Amino acid sequence: MKKTPFALLITLGLLHTPLSALAATAPLDLVGPVSDYKIYVTEQLDLLADNTQQFTDAVKKGDLAAAKKLYAPTRVHYESIEPIAELFSDLDASIDSRVDDHEQGVKAPDFTGFHRIEYSLFSENSTQGLNELADGLSKDVQDLQKRVAGLTFPPEKVVGGAASLMEEVAATKISGEEDRYSHTDLYDFQGNVDGAKKIFDLFRSQIQQSDQAFAAKVDKNFATVDRILAKYRTQDGGFETYDKIKDNDRKALIGPVNTLAEDLSTLRGKLGLN
Amino acid sequence: MPTPASVTPPRAMRWAVAGSVIVMIAAGALFYYASQLAAAKRKAHSSEITVTIHPHSCEPDSLSVPAGVNSFRIVNASERAVEWEILDGVLVVEERENIAPGLSQVINATLAPGDYAITCGLLSNPRGTLHVTPTAQSQASAKARPSLVAFIGPLSEFRVYLNSQGNALITAVDALSQAIATGDLAQARALYLPAREAYQRLAPAAQRLAELDNAINARADYFEKREQDPGFGGFHRIEYGLFSQSSTQGLGVFAQQLHANAVLLKQQLLAQSLPPGQLVSIVARTLHNLADTRAGSGEEERYSHIDLSGFAANLQTTRKVVDLLRPLLAKNNAELLQRIDTASTALEAELNSFKTPQGYITYDTVSDLRRQAISNKAKALADALDGIDPALGL
Numbered sequence A: 001m002k003k004t005p006f007a008l009l010i011t012l013g014l015l016h017t018p019l020s021a022l023a024a025t026a027p028l029d030l031v032g033p034v035s036d037y038k039i040y041v042t043e044q045l046d047l048l049a050d051n052t053q054q055f056t057d058a059v060k061k062g063d064l065a066a067a068k069k070l071y072a073p074t075r076v077h078y079e080s081i082e083p084i085a086e087l088f089s090d091l092d093a094s095i096d097s098r099v100d101d102h103e104q105g106v107k108a109p110d111f112t113g114f115h116r117i118e119y120s121l122f123s124e125n126s127t128q129g130l131n132e133l134a135d136g137l138s139k140d141v142q143d144l145q146k147r148v149a150g151l152t153f154p155p156e157k158v159v160g161g162a163a164s165l166m167e168e169v170a171a172t173k174i175s176g177e178e179d180r181y182s183h184t185d186l187y188d189f190q191g192n193v194d195g196a197k198k199i200f201d202l203f204r205s206q207i208q209q210s211d212q213a214f215a216a217k218v219d220k221n222f223a224t225v226d227r228i229l230a231k232y233r234t235q236d237g238g239f240e241t242y243d244k245i246k247d248n249d250r251k252a253l254i255g256p257v258n259t260l261a262e263d264l265s266t267l268r269g270k271l272g273l274n
Numbered sequence B: 001m002p003t004p005a006s007v008t009p010p011r012a013m014r015w016a017v018a019g020s021v022i023v024m025i026a027a028g029a030l031f032y033y034a035s036q037l038a039a040a041k042r043k044a045h046s047s048e049i050t051v052t053i054h055p056h057s058c059e060p061d062s063l064s065v066p067a068g069v070n071s072f073r074i075v076n077a078s079e080r081a082v083e084w085e086i087l088d089g090v091l092v093v094e095e096r097e098n099i100a101p102g103l104s105q106v107i108n109a110t111l112a113p114g115d116y117a118i119t120c121g122l123l124s125n126p127r128g129t130l131h132v133t134p135t136a137q138s139q140a141s142a143k144a145r146p147s148l149v150a151f152i153g154p155l156s157e158f159r160v161y162l163n164s165q166g167n168a169l170i171t172a173v174d175a176l177s178q179a180i181a182t183g184d185l186a187q188a189r190a191l192y193l194p195a196r197e198a199y200q201r202l203a204p205a206a207q208r209l210a211e212l213d214n215a216i217n218a219r220a221d222y223f224e225k226r227e228q229d230p231g232f233g234g235f236h237r238i239e240y241g242l243f244s245q246s247s248t249q250g251l252g253v254f255a256q257q258l259h260a261n262a263v264l265l266k267q268q269l270l271a272q273s274l275p276p277g278q279l280v281s282i283v284a285r286t287l288h289n290l291a292d293t294r295a296g297s298g299e300e301e302r303y304s305h306i307d308l309s310g311f312a313a314n315l316q317t318t319r320k321v322v323d324l325l326r327p328l329l330a331k332n333n334a335e336l337l338q339r340i341d342t343a344s345t346a347l348e349a350e351l352n353s354f355k356t357p358q359g360y361i362t363y364d365t366v367s368d369l370r371r372q373a374i375s376n377k378a379k380a381l382a383d384a385l386d387g388i389d390p391a392l393g394l
Helices: A005-016 A027-061 A064-080 A089-096 A114-123 A131-149 A155-173 A185-202 A204-210 A212-230 A247-264 B011-045 B136-143 B148-181 B185-206 B210-217 B234-244 B252-271 B276-297 B307-332 B334-352 B368-385
Strands: B049-053 B062-066 B068-076 B082-088 B091-099 B104-111 B114-118 B128-133
Touching (some): A027 A131, A027 A185, A027 B148, A089 A114, A089 A131, A114 A131, A185 A204, A212 A247, B049 B062, B049 B082, B062 B068, B068 B091, B082 B104, B091 B104, B136 B307, B148 B185, B148 B252, B148 B307, B185 B252, B185 B276, B185 B307, B210 B234, B234 B252, B276 B307, B276 B368, B307 B368, B334 B368
Parallel strands (some): B049 B068, B062 B128
Antiparallel strands (some): B082 B091, B082 B114
């Protein structure tokens, strides 16, 4: 034995250093994915604006059944792009604030947007007195479209958005708190997950370059979440109400959702954006 | 039965034992070093700023911190889950959602000097203020050349612009092509203009793709037999047919080719990566070219004379680029930015002076003197733009 075990150990240790530590993403490689993300957000916003128009038209016409049906599929486009939408704090409050954000609850004059309308439609079973709220929502969504068009997306917000979407799922969707009157949380859930997965997919090749195993793990967890959610799909492509979700499925979602939130929170660092 | 003590360990074993002792000592030393390092890091974080959220207010509700990385510990002393945000105007700089009642969370934010607002729980609660003071380091970094990371945003946004303008070009060429297919000369003439405007917005970037750009935009001068040359195609071949020969006859095949090439152009523009140093130089080149030849000669649209709308479209893309770099330039060389804005306003005013309610007048009615004025203003802007790359260290 010529080599000392010490030298051998050191050599082994060096060999064990993950190569990922040495491979850094070149900043300009992120231009493609960041711009593709803006294109995705723009498309989602176009859908949001179109659907919101139909939704608010139904509300104003007093067509309660149609309005109830359109509520969740409309919102989903907001949920998928929340990392960008919620950068505009005033619009996020007027479009998507929940009753808890307001001291005077449902009576608060500044409680507007989706959840205020949801309250009337699903809790009071009525479209009465919603005209102004419907117009306001339409206007706010159009305003959001304009502002997003003029916004240069901060790359760290784009990349960080994947984790914040999954954190949102962990914090507000697993408990079934967001759509408390309509119980259509699974739409929002899927919207958040799709939005997070989109971001991950756009940066996939940069991530795989540095950490193949990480990418595989994230994929596996996304697949688990999607598989459980798919059980609750309805014939028309929608979702069952949240109270239908079985306890074992709810529990089975907690692990992958939290792991995704945690894993995706390392993306900024992995892509050199911290 | 021999006692174990009487057996001499083999030589290799003695080496191994010695080796593991050394490894253990080394590991111990490393552990000590790492824990010291971690302690030092914790110490750096101990300068956390605590903000307590009460049911109706924050405490403190007015903060002043130095620029750079700051850690805020948000303590939720209210009865509801709250979110905490740092706002620059209406824009969220940093936020943490769903801080549960009775718990606290830490937010690390990298802040540039300036005045921000902080949210304090319920939407109706008064907001607090956050004043970020400059430091020697923040002032130095404001003057330093921006890192490559700073160009990701502007370059991404320019790629998005190429995507939307590419779509606009395809749509406009499609409409033109349909008018030609139905033999509607008046309609085809009218639709040539918006299609050219869409192209002229892309022209600075399209010019990097030499061959494809020639197929789309080459003038008759570049072909041996000029208008009669079988290789002459693209926009100007169609323009020649519509405006010089006053007919849509035989233009269908050129329109179809142009449509296919417009689709290809969009694809290739999105596939090309544009280095930061080229973002400005491509628009500067287009404006220099405008100043040096196109303004004086009116050669570009020699059959339709719609040159002015093309110049305006070039200027729009130039402004887009300047706006994308505006935050970097404002920090780095505000005086240059001022000069660029002045020059671009002057060129726009000059072009606007040819506008009528029906659009721009045709270029054949613009005198040499006034063409010279356009050229001078385009040159002033192009020269100012040339200052950007050196100012940003590109």
